[in-house]
Amino acid sequence: MHQLDHLADVARNAVRIGHELIKTTRPHTVTEKTDRDTYTEVDVRIEREIRAYLAETTPEIGFIGEEEGRSDGAADSKYVWGLDPIDGTSNFVHGVPLSAVSLALMQDDRTVVAAISLPYMELHYSATLGGGAFVNGKRLETSKTVELSKSIVAIGDYALGEGSAEKNRQRIALTAALAAQVERVRMFGSAAHDFVWLAEGRIDGAIVLSNKELDLAAGILIAREAGAVVMDTSGAQHTRASAHTVAAAPGVADQLLSLVQSVV
Known part of the structure; x- marks a missing residue:
């Protein structure tokens, strides 16, 4: 083996x-x-x-x-x-x-x-x-969705602790931008759910405005191996050094990234 x-x-x-x-x-x-x-x-x-x-x-x-x-x-x-x-x-x-x-x-x-x-x-x-x-x-295989308006997108939890008020202004602005363009916004409260359900095609995108390795590392590999595009908000491939995490089915990845970049 x-x-x-x-x-x-x-x-x-x-x-x-x-x-x-x-x-x-x-x-x-x-x-x-x-x-x-x-x-x-x-x-x-x-x-x-x-x-x-x-x-x-x-x-x-x-x-x-x-x-x-x-x-x-x-x-x-x-x-x-x-x-x-x-x-x-x-x-x-x-x-x-x-x-x-x-x-x-x-x-x-x-x-x-x-x-x-x-x-x-x-x-x-x-x-x-x-x-x-x-x-x-x-x-597993990601969804075939090609229109953001027909997508379900999960977002990570709002920030806690020091500096959370400023971080959450950005997160709330992102939530509002998504609400205006996607079919539904979801917050499951678990990054693992976000990424495995992206991999399975249950949702079409996942956004986490942080990069906590132990929360994300397993889910990101599963999503990528199912065909998802996983990026930083710059559009570069997501790595351990990335500040944020944007993942999506290939058909809506560019659209979702553009929306995120308009806010972040």
Whole structure:
């Protein structure tokens, strides 16, 4: 078996650990990281259990988790696992069934393996670099939509914490611009949902006015392997250094980018 195929199996098995915990566990402790940004003991438990599984199955690969940071060997590894144990923690805390487990295998400035699980829907997404993207074993392909007026576009959460008022003026202006031109605007509260549903053709575009690697790395690979165009707001290919994230089905990518650039 090709090395990436084997590592994709490992990634799929890893996110299933979190998948089962999200389905069967409710949070008892909610802790604030920053202004209105929280984590729960379930986030920490998922991260620790997946970290332990990956340390056992791929001890040569480093690990970075959203809640507890880097493993000792992460800086020296050729590859590094990056985990968001619950993408959509606020949804999870409030009982909104839009949460995901998101795991990426990163090499330098690129993601080579991705696995995302949506526990409440029994949807399991994965991709390898150059190997396509799949959901529950079925190959993914973006929508064929070519008109922005017939598109559903997801946007990322509004900003929190220091500087959020200024950031949100831009986000609200973008929301208004989208509302005037697209069929519907959606805010799912989980970047993983945004990108896997773009990959699956459920939506036609996704905009996140930030670039948090652990939130986005897995979803971006899955979207790209399904045919999506993923850019910075400059129109350049999205990378780890990008400030923002604009992704779309090919037929509406240029139209969506132009709209975003008119605001941002």
